[in-house]
Amino acid sequence: MKPIALADWLQQWLNTGSGEPAYRQLYRLLRQAILDGRLPSGVRLPSSRELARDLSIARNTVIQVYEQLAIEGYVHAASGKGTFVEDTSQDTVDSASSAAWGDHAQATGESNRGLSMRGRRLMDRLGFSRRQYGAFMAGLPDVAEFPAKAWLRIQNKHWRSSPGRLLSYAAAGGYPPLRQAISAYLNSSRSVNSKAEQVVVTTGIHQALDVATRLLCEIGDTVWIEDPSYWGLRNLLISSGLNVEPIPVDGEGIRPSQRDLRRPPRLIVVTPSHQYPLGMVMSLARRRMLLDYARKHGCWIVEDDYDSDFRYESRPLPSLQGLDSAGQVLYVGSFSKTMYPGLRIGYMVVPERIAPAFASAVAELYREGQMMTQSVTAEFVREGYLSSHVRRVRNLYAQRRALLIDAIRSHYQDSLDIIGDEAGLHLVLALPDHVDDVEICRQAFDRGIMVRPLSDYYLIKPRMRRGLLLGYAQVQQEQIGPAFRILASVLDAHIAEGQHPAPGVSAPAGRT
Numbered sequence: 001m002k003p004i005a006l007a008d009w010l011q012q013w014l015n016t017g018s019g020e021p022a023y024r025q026l027y028r029l030l031r032q033a034i035l036d037g038r039l040p041s042g043v044r045l046p047s048s049r050e051l052a053r054d055l056s057i058a059r060n061t062v063i064q065v066y067e068q069l070a071i072e073g074y075v076h077a078a079s080g081k082g083t084f085v086e087d088t089s090q091d092t093v094d095s096a097s098s099a100a101w102g103d104h105a106q107a108t109g110e111s112n113r114g115l116s117m118r119g120r121r122l123m124d125r126l127g128f129s130r131r132q133y134g135a136f137m138a139g140l141p142d143v144a145e146f147p148a149k150a151w152l153r154i155q156n157k158h159w160r161s162s163p164g165r166l167l168s169y170a171a172a173g174g175y176p177p178l179r180q181a182i183s184a185y186l187n188s189s190r191s192v193n194s195k196a197e198q199v200v201v202t203t204g205i206h207q208a209l210d211v212a213t214r215l216l217c218e219i220g221d222t223v224w225i226e227d228p229s230y231w232g233l234r235n236l237l238i239s240s241g242l243n244v245e246p247i248p249v250d251g252e253g254i255r256p257s258q259r260d261l262r263r264p265p266r267l268i269v270v271t272p273s274h275q276y277p278l279g280m281v282m283s284l285a286r287r288r289m290l291l292d293y294a295r296k297h298g299c300w301i302v303e304d305d306y307d308s309d310f311r312y313e314s315r316p317l318p319s320l321q322g323l324d325s326a327g328q329v330l331y332v333g334s335f336s337k338t339m340y341p342g343l344r345i346g347y348m349v350v351p352e353r354i355a356p357a358f359a360s361a362v363a364e365l366y367r368e369g370q371m372m373t374q375s376v377t378a379e380f381v382r383e384g385y386l387s388s389h390v391r392r393v394r395n396l397y398a399q400r401r402a403l404l405i406d407a408i409r410s411h412y413q414d415s416l417d418i419i420g421d422e423a424g425l426h427l428v429l430a431l432p433d434h435v436d437d438v439e440i441c442r443q444a445f446d447r448g449i450m451v452r453p454l455s456d457y458y459l460i461k462p463r464m465r466r467g468l469l470l471g472y473a474q475v476q477q478e479q480i481g482p483a484f485r486i487l488a489s490v491l492d493a494h495i496a497e498g499q500h501p502a503p504g505v506s507a508p509a510g511r512t
């Protein structure tokens, strides 16, 4: 982008009436332009005097922004020559690579023309796949196991009785008996502390986060996400115009640095019961730290509890929301994993003082419906069908998980680590740093196997670990071994490639 085009572009986005300081807006826009390649490495930025004049802002503001960008490594100043954009490709994941595996929708440059900057950023890193079944697609339950007969019986009853009122738009916040049933279910199974009025029915976790960002954040506010994290929510936040800060995780969950802690975000999105995708559980000490920090700095926490009903070695863990005495946590979940994803019914438990606003917002923004489905779901949950279904499939998934672990172990012995297999619907097969997990996924896809590359879940490149997410819950037992052997044939070639053993030295056992 030429300096003059840069000033024009910035002018479009700077909004002096927004309440966000000009310094902050300019910093955010320049950083974003560097990260998404609009300002490629080596480009000289306009001088602070020129840019201040073109944007009608104080020169000191521009100088301050340039200094901040230099501290963070996005630009460097060459004395007497100007300020130049640094090469940041080492720091962020190449968006093209994250959009390039599998068969998910590829938005072309042509079709992106005319989109907003937010729209283009979303198209640059799409994560969804057109195929939503098959070995080893992560994040899917076995929908064939859903007790369709019981569901149909309840549904028929509701249609026969008085469907009229259930066929209209829904009351704000969802069908009241469903809010009641969800509250009771979560209080007993997840140690959530809720009243029915705090429950807002949504179409899933995605919609819950969407409404939370609209009601709680201004455009440009900072939101912390775990790095690595689920691409769906990450992209939702990025395309909402928020400043997404990827915070590292360790064995105890999200771990902000002292530097991060000095700049409190507006929102913190975490998966405390089962970090996605690595699978660790947030320790009690980290939970307390996070709650304390959020209370002191007025941050909101979104607890994404997407799959904690499936824990194989121990009981499911109590929620973070249950520990929150200050009303800072919004608990979000859905029936996507416990019933079936296409149902599109989720829920949020919102602190009491803001719950009416959330119920109204969902009605206003999305014009709620599905009352018939919500009434059937309410009875399904209230009468215990959900709990017994979860108990039954948990045993089935445990068997499939064991079969997959056996298949991995018998091929690779202990040479590859298995991570995060204690809970959920997938595990992570860790790979050596030299292998290209994105390429492996592409090749596996061509052979009919769906796996996701672990590296794709990271935003900060130096933190990136290589591995594969393997979903096992929806793979029939008899398919697990054969499907894994196909995957292993792709994997073996990649693992062997980087090893190049010297003549006469054999590769480590199980790796060839």
Ligand SMILES: Cc1ncc(COP(=O)(O)O)c(C=O)c1O
Pocket: 139, 203, 204, 205, 206, 207, 230, 232, 233, 271, 276, 304, 306, 333, 334, 335, 336, 341, 346
């Ligand atoms: C961590 C995480 N959060 C949220 C979701 C999406 O949930 P929903 O179907 O309720 O929108 C997923 C889906 O796989 C997920 O993995």
